[in-house]
Amino acid sequence: MFMSHNERTYCKPTEREFVLFQTLIKQKIGIHLNDSKRTLLGSRLWKRIIATDSENYYQYYKKISKPSGNKELKTALELITTNETFFFREDKHFQFLKEEIISKQRSSQLLRIWSAACSTGEEPYSIAMTLDDLAVKNQLIVASDVNEQVINQAKTGIYLDQRAHCVPDGFREKYFTKGLDEYHGYIRIKPDIRSRVNFIKVNLMSDFTSMGTFDLIFLRNVMIYFEDDAKTQLLSKMASCLREGGWLFTGHSESLHTLNTKFKCIQPAVYYKA
Ligand SMILES: C[S@@+](CC[C@H](N)C(=O)[O-])C[C@H]1O[C@@H](n2cnc3c(N)ncnc32)[C@H](O)[C@@H]1O
Structure with missing residues (x-):
């Protein structure tokens, strides 16, 4: 029996995988994800792991770290930013x-x-x-x-x-x-x-x-x-x-x-x- 990728059950990045993303994200856009953000990172990137047919976070990391992965890197970084705002905030x-x-x-x-x-x-x-x-x-x-x-x-x-x-x-x-x-x-x-x-x-x-x-x-x-x-x-x-x-x-x-x-x-x- 085969399981389609869409049915893959979510898994959290390992500590080592998290550190790789943490370093890459800080280097590219300055955002520091502290260690408590491992679940958040996983939940934001999981759908891209599926969409890009990556086996795990490490493989996805390797893809986005190569020059040919620039477009996917941009997508990943956009998923990491928090965009909460509203009109006349802090009036x-x-x-x-x-x-x-x-x-x-x-x-x-x-x-x-x-x-x-x-x-x-x-x-x-x-x-x-x-x-x-x-x-x-x-x-x-x-x-x-x-x-x-x-x-x-x-x-x-x-x-x-x-x-x-x-x-x-x-x-x-x-x-x-x-x-x-x-x-x-x-x-x-x-x-x-x-x-x-x-x-x-x-x-x-x-x-x-x-x-x-x-x-x-x-x-x-x-x-x-x-x-x-x-x-x-x-x-x-x-x-x-x-x-x-x-x-x-x-x-x-x-x-x-x-x-x-x-x-x-x-x-x-x-x-x-x-
Ligand atoms: C929480 S929103 C703040 C929006 C608005 N300034 C406000 O106060 O309501 C933070 C924004 O910063 C952007 N951001 C994060 N890192 C950035 C970077 N390195 N360069 C430019 N914008 C960045 C995010 O994409 C996000 O839209």
């Missing part, structure tokens, strides 16, 4: 943007903003809506992520209706259209707001310093996955992409106070480049 940043940054700059001045781990786009679209609501016209919003699947999703601007539970009063009507027929239950960001966000793929572990200089960088809820050495290197590159007097926003659980950086903390999760 103190949007208040700060409004009250401390926009209100204090000349209206004609170009404002360059980078959402550096944008996931499915809720963060950069929240920025675009905030600027539009304040009638800021001269702006450049770059939004990037290492995961191309989430970037492609972000570009569509289509979300489940309930994803917009945190948008400020009036924004739902002003900036979203409701889906009909097969899109019933979905909403879409209006074209004008969509067109203000430029989505690109950027791996924060790469040398991205030629991207130019920004006035404000959102680097939120991504450093939680990195170890201190990767964070310090990343923050040094971020400092060279931020103009003097520019702002860096991090996630509220991502304090920089133990790291050696060029940023001055102004309030929790808000940093200034002096």
Whole structure:
């Protein structure tokens, strides 16, 4: 009797297999999976083990480590990233943007903003809506992520209706259209707001310093996955992409106070480049 691959029962990576993936993932995208993440890694990669007809995690690891396995490596890495996000997450940043940054700059001045781990786009679209609501016209919003699947999703601007539970009063009507027929239950960001966000793929572990200089960088809820050495290197590159007097926003659980950086903390999760 034969068992089809689809019927193979799930098995967890061995400790040695886990260490191989742990090292590879950290080297490629900076994400550190601590030892408690063995089951998580297994559950995320198991379907690829089946899909690629690999005997076990080790064989799959060998496949994705070869130059010919680059496409599958990308798939594996995309399965490892955690993409949780929502509109106007950590809304103190949007208040700060409004009250401390926009209100204090000349209206004609170009404002360059980078959402550096944008996931499915809720963060950069929240920025675009905030600027539009304040009638800021001269702006450049770059939004990037290492995961191309989430970037492609972000570009569509289509979300489940309930994803917009945190948008400020009036924004739902002003900036979203409701889906009909097969899109019933979905909403879409209006074209004008969509067109203000430029989505690109950027791996924060790469040398991205030629991207130019920004006035404000959102680097939120991504450093939680990195170890201190990767964070310090990343923050040094971020400092060279931020103009003097520019702002860096991090996630509220991502304090920089133990790291050696060029940023001055102004309030929790808000940093200034002096
Ligand atoms: C939890 S989401 C945060 C989304 C948004 N910034 C927020 O705060 O709601 C983390 C994102 O970081 C991205 N990410 C992880 N490692 C990355 C890397 N090395 N370079 C760029 N993006 C990365 C993931 O793909 C994921 O979309």
